[in-house]
Amino acid sequence: MTAHRSPTLFAAVAASLWALSAVPLAAGPGHGIAMYGDPALPPDFAHLPQANPDAPQGGRIIFGEVGGFDSLNPYIRRGTAPWGVGLLTVETLLGRNYDEPFTLYGVLAESVETNDARDFVEFTLRAEARFSDGxxxxxEDVMWSMxxxxxxxxxxxxxxxxxxxxMEATGPRSVRFTFTETDRELPLLLGLRPILQKAQFEDRPFDASSLEPVIGSGPYKVGGFEPGRSITFRKTPDWWGRDLNFYAGQHNFEEIRYEYFGDAAVLFEQFKAGEVMFWREGNAARWADSYDFPRxxxxxxVKSEIPHQRPxxxxxxxxxxRRDLFADWRVREALIHAFxxxxxxxxxxxxxDPRIASYFSNSVLGMRDGPAEGQVRAILEPLSEHLLPGALEGYxxxxxxxxVANRANLRAATALLAEAGWEADSAGVLRNPQGRAFEFTILLRQGASEMRAIVDIYVEALRRLGIRVVxxxxDSAQYTERxxxxxxxxxxxxRGLSLSPGNEQWLYWGSSAADQPGTRNLMGARNPAIDALIERLLTATSQEDFVATTRALDRVLTTGRYVVPLWFSPVSRLAHDRRLQFPETIPMYGDWTGFQPELWWFEE
Known part of the structure; x- marks a missing residue:
């Protein structure tokens, strides 16, 4: 089946977001919690809107991955673990409905309670919740895990x-967390923390990489694995959550398997041969002309296109x-022109596919064309000393x-480099006043053939500016470590971004994450304006302020010139075995976390 994009797609998500006003939360425990307002689904909802409660049970799906793994603990810095471990074998207190911007419903917890100030959250566990060992x-497990x-x-x-x-136990099945500061997202974040079994780690350190599977309370258990090559997850027959309304129509496969390959081209050949059952196509040209193989x-x-409403x-x-070479924004702007x-x-x-215009583009949270106006401008002006050109004026x-020549942009790049102190010598090598040649290395993961092709074109353009690039x-392990x-x-x-940006923004581009190993602030951003806007996001009390603040943050990030942007697709292009089916109702986030394999099923 092929899902088609609705002409009212983006109007729909805008309406969904703006409908979430800052309604005071009802007092007492509830079945769910929303970032703003109340959950859309009532306590007695039968199933999530995007799930098919009549989906057949059984069968299997085989995924292909590029790279490998050397650990089965995905929650620590050491080692590389398969994605499926956290997704399939471990549960959280609350679960996310990906058909709402940011709303959680009870999973391990039967109820959640907070107040208007959100200075505490209390969870009450379900009596029937069990780990896979029974x-x-x-x-105690909750408190230890946190x-x-x-x-x-x-x-x-x-x-x-x-x-x-x-944090304190407030009853035999309830635990309360009290917070040090205002942060509306904190109750939701704790609700999404994986809950592990304390007893499993009594005799070994939690942060030591291991190939011993973690004991979780999810629908699957690790059935077998070969380090770096494959891993299989099998449905737990007596899973405690099989009758939970939140999971009606989800986790339908009996077996889920991941096969690992060293190269994306090899993986695609395995998909064509039927050894792998699913392929996510990121290249629009290949989608149009490379699916003429026998199967x-x-x-x-079959080919399916899944629309989405996310940024x-x-x-x-x-x-x-962090490198002196890229500390000057004019140098970064020059290299963006050279691409x-x-x-x-x-x-x-x-x-x-269109080019990514900004971090939250393609959504109601994205910066608008032209100068900053209205509330966005009012938010940015007090931060003007930390803004780069374009944040207020437009960029x-x-x-x-x-x-191929790209002459006008290369001339602009040359002028920017000269302004930053880089001039070509008699041999055409770009040098700064101290005589240092402009040269750097682009690090890629082995097997990323398409990215290598992109980089090869870019390297040639930079060579024409007098820049030497290696x-x-x-391999995957070295790439992860570096x-x-x-x-x-x-x-x-x-960086996939959601319609509910929050605390993860600190890890992506907050100053405190710039020099902390293992965060996701790859660019090393250290900007007080970014920090102030993240703080404002976390304390916003209305949807209007939240949207304006995100648009302001989008301007600061984009004009920071931290990335040479590529393209994005408003649809996900999925090629898959025809026996793999998915519901007709597509969630707001489309083909994202919470969609596959959770909602899919196998049908002969």
């Missing part, structure tokens, strides 16, 4: 934990501004004529 999920993640887990868990003033022609493989996010080549987007896009993808990416492709330690000059970055 032991009950207890308040502290272990917040102190020894990945950095993304630390910020929220630092805002917890106290596609026979109908064994474009940011994908591109990111500058590491011939129109020619690259036409060469690589046929030019069908857009350079556009080329599509030719491309280094390393990016975690920020050991690169430039690399490929992908």
């Amino acid at each position: 032991s009950p999920v207890t308040v 502290e272990a993640l917040g102190t020894e887990g990945q950095p993304r868990y630390h910020a929220a934990w630092s805002k917890v003033a106290s 596609a022609l026979s109908g064994e493989v 474009s996010g940011m994908m591109g080549l990111v500058f590491n501004t 011939n987007f129109e020619y690259v896009a036409q060469t690589i993808t046929g030019g069908d 857009s990416l350079p556009v080329s004529d599509g030719s 491309t280094a492709s390393v 990016t975690l330690e920020y050991d690169f000059d430039m690399t490929h970055m992908v």
Whole structure:
């Protein structure tokens, strides 16, 4: 089946967001919690709107991944774990409905309670909640998990934990967290923390990488694995949550398997041969002309387009501004001009997908064209000393004529570089006043063939400016380690962004994350304006203020010139075995977390 884009798609998401006014929360425990207002679904909802409660049960799905894994603990810095471990085997107190901007409903917790100030949150566990070994999920497990993640887990868990003033058991199945400061998102963030079994880690350190599967309370257990090559998850037959309304129509496969390959081209060949059942196509040109292999022609493989209403996010080549070479915004702007987007896009993808204009583009949260106006301008003006050109006046990416030469933009790049102190010597090598040559390395993950093709075109353009660039492709483990330690000059970055940006923004581009290993602030952004806007996001009490603040943040990030943006697609292009089916109702976030494999099923 092919899902078609609705002509009212973006009007619908705008209406959904603006309908969420700052309605005071009802007193007492509730079945769910929303960032603003109340949950859309009533306590007795039968199933999530996007789920098919009549979906057949059984069968399997086989995914293909590029890279490998050497750990089965995805919650710590050490090692690389398969994505499916957290997704399939571990539960959280609350679960997200991806058909609402940011609303959570009870999963391990039967109820959640907070107040208008949101200075505390209290969860009451379901009596029937069980780990996969049959032991009950207890308040002690919850409290231990929160502290272990917040102190020894990945950095993304630390910020929220630092805002917890106290936690206490308030009953045999209830636990309360009191916060140190105002942050409307904190109750939701704690609701999404994975809950692990304390007893499993009594005899071994939590932060040590291990191939022992974590004991979770999710619908699947690790059925078998070969490190770096494959892992299989099998449905837990007596899973405690099988009759929960939140999960009606979800987790329908009996078996989910991930196969790992060293190269995307090899993976695609395995998909064509039927060894892998699913392929997410990121290239519009290939989508149009490369699906003439036998299994596609026979109908064994079908193509589906899944629309979405989420922001474009940011994908591109990111500058590491910790390097002196990229500390000057004029240098970054010059290298953005040198990237011939129109020619690259036409060469690589046929030019069908639009360029990413800003981090939250394609959504109601994205910056608008032209100068900042109204509430957005009022938010930005007090921060003007920390803003780069374009934040208030208006900014857009350079556009080329599509030719290989890209002469006008290269002339602009040369002028910007000269302004920043870089001039070509008699041999055509770009140098600064101290005689240092302009040279750097682009770090890529091994097997990223399409990105390598993009970089090759870019490197040639930079050579014409007198810049020497080396491309280094390393294996998945090395790439992960080097990016975690920020050991690169430039690399490929992908940041998926949601309609409910919050505390994760600190990890993406907050100053406190710039020098903390393992965060996602690859560019090394340190800007008081960004920090102030993230703070404002977390304390906004109305949807209007939230949207204006996000648009202001989008302007500061985009005019920071941290990334050479590539393209995005307003639809996800999925090729898959025809026996794999999905519901006709597509969630607001489309093909994103919460869609596949959760909502899909196998049908002969």
